[in-house]
Amino acid sequence: MNKQKHKTPMPAQDPNIRNNNFDEVALGYTKEDAINEAKRCIGCPKMPCVSGCPVNVRIPEFIAKVAEDKMDEAYEILTSTNSLPAICGRVCPQENQCEGKCVRGKAGDPVGVGRIERFVADYHMENVGNDGVEPVTEGPGKGIKVAIIGSGPAGLTCAGDLINLGYDVTVFESLHKEGGVLVYGIPEFRLPKDIVAYEVGTLEKKGVKFVRNVVVGKTMYIKELFDKGFKTVFIGTGAGLPMFMNIEGENLVGVYSANEYLTRINLMKAYLNDYDTPIKKHDKVVIVGAGNVAMDAARCAKRMGAETHVVYRRGREEMPARAEEIEHAEEEGIIFHLLNNPVRILGDEKNNVTKVECVQMELGEPDASGRRRPVAIPGSEFCIETDAVIMALGTRLNNLICETTEGLEMTERGGIKADEETGATSIPGVYAGGDACTGAATVIKAMGAGKNAAAAMHEYMQANK
Numbered sequence: 001m002n003k004q005k006h007k008t009p010m011p012a013q014d015p016n017i018r019n020n021n022f023d024e025v026a027l028g029y030t031k032e033d034a035i036n037e038a039k040r041c042i043g044c045p046k047m048p049c050v051s052g053c054p055v056n057v058r059i060p061e062f063i064a065k066v067a068e069d070k071m072d073e074a075y076e077i078l079t080s081t082n083s084l085p086a087i088c089g090r091v092c093p094q095e096n097q098c099e100g101k102c103v104r105g106k107a108g109d110p111v112g113v114g115r116i117e118r119f120v121a122d123y124h125m126e127n128v129g130n131d132g133v134e135p136v137t138e139g140p141g142k143g144i145k146v147a148i149i150g151s152g153p154a155g156l157t158c159a160g161d162l163i164n165l166g167y168d169v170t171v172f173e174s175l176h177k178e179g180g181v182l183v184y185g186i187p188e189f190r191l192p193k194d195i196v197a198y199e200v201g202t203l204e205k206k207g208v209k210f211v212r213n214v215v216v217g218k219t220m221y222i223k224e225l226f227d228k229g230f231k232t233v234f235i236g237t238g239a240g241l242p243m244f245m246n247i248e249g250e251n252l253v254g255v256y257s258a259n260e261y262l263t264r265i266n267l268m269k270a271y272l273n274d275y276d277t278p279i280k281k282h283d284k285v286v287i288v289g290a291g292n293v294a295m296d297a298a299r300c301a302k303r304m305g306a307e308t309h310v311v312y313r314r315g316r317e318e319m320p321a322r323a324e325e326i327e328h329a330e331e332e333g334i335i336f337h338l339l340n341n342p343v344r345i346l347g348d349e350k351n352n353v354t355k356v357e358c359v360q361m362e363l364g365e366p367d368a369s370g371r372r373r374p375v376a377i378p379g380s381e382f383c384i385e386t387d388a389v390i391m392a393l394g395t396r397l398n399n400l401i402c403e404t405t406e407g408l409e410m411t412e413r414g415g416i417k418a419d420e421e422t423g424a425t426s427i428p429g430v431y432a433g434g435d436a437c438t439g440a441a442t443v444i445k446a447m448g449a450g451k452n453a454a455a456a457m458h459e460y461m462q463a464n465k
Contacts, residue, residue, distance in 0.1 A: 054448025089118025139166020152180020249345025
């Protein structure tokens with residue numbers, strides 16, 4: 001066992017170089033790094049780390065194989081429960097999940113589970129690849145058609161588990177590229193799109209069919225899927241509608257939702273000169289919010305050449321973004337205005353943004369979220385000059401499918417009402433999970449929902465053959 005208290009450091013690009021490019025920030029472990037970190041795991045018999053993982057990755061088992069330099073066996077164990085390891089190793093909030101329950105974390109750093117997971121997935125991709133992946137032609141689901149709506153993390157996970165059982169799986173995607181939030185929301189420097197394409201390609205080689213540019217609820221309906229012979233349907237459409245503050249000036253030119261800004265940059269590659277979906281280059285950008293999406297938008301704006309400011313109404317301790325993302329943003333030169341809140345956006349005679357008026361805040365008593373409620377300080381207003389404002393306040397649920405599917409019940413928040421354990425909805429044979437039900441959450445939680453639904457769908461279809 002390696003008794004070192006701290007994680008093996010992750011090699012990364014220099015902050016003053018990476019803030020000018022969209023190449024991946026974290027460069028990944030070498031084999032030596034991965035083995036060294038794997039040897040820090042003490043192999044707890046109760047495996048608390050596994051209970052912290054929404055897809056129940058067999059963490060001590062795959063890490064033990066890495067420590068023995070048996071990377072192929074580690075990959076097999078890892079992918080027995082996780083269809084997207086290269087993605088999870090990069091974007092999961094391990095500090096709040098598996099690593100948050102690691103016993104080694106009680107006297108030092110927890111084992112770098114995410115870093116080892118990324119290494120194993122990347123090693124397999126580079127040294128084995130998916131050329132040898134064969135279509136799944138046998139299994140209890142042979143000949144039974146299943147429809148998945150949405151190719152984000154929930155949909156891809158559900159599809160992966162069901163194709164492994166032999167089902168005939170078709171995924172319907174509204175955009176021209178698969179991946180959902182993995183391709184339109186998370187920037188290239190955090191999650192290279194080639195990684196997503198590789199994972200999707202592996203599913204295709206197994207036999208999953210992808211149909212693009214289909215908006216279920218508009219160009220096709222749930223009833224039609226059953227009429228076409230699909231025996232069960234999973235809805236994993238995410239939560240993609242933007243939120244705004246409803247303050248004066250939000251209709252000015254230069255005010256974006258984070259959804260639009262990130263989609264243009266990530267999915268439509270606005271940062272490349274040879275693409276036809278440009279986004280205006282701004283001199284100074286203000287991001288409102290402090291979650292992971294806010295950090296992504298801020299770091300993109302910085303790379304697009306803007307002086308970038310983040311305005312957040314609470315303090316550093318209350319920021320919802322991952323600590324690593326906040327640290328990376330600070331390293332890259334992004335300026336934070338904490339305990340401040342916008343009250344209006346000002347513009348010129350041509351309706352272009354020129355300033356954001358903010359008010360200073362102080363923290364009062366805790367609110368329903370458990371965090372201290374921010375309270376405005378009278379007379380503390382001030383302005384930040386800017387030519388763009390990006391609202392990164394979270395997302396709203398899209399209820400299009402609920403509105404166009406008779407009998408499909410909604411939650412009070414406008415999402416799809418589904419059983420937390422199985423994903424079963426009010427319509428027999430229709431399941432749902434991920435952000436479409438809960439609102440914006442993490443990639444791995446969406447994957448967990450897709451995995452649970454796949455198990456329930458399998459049980460349902462076997463019982464109703």
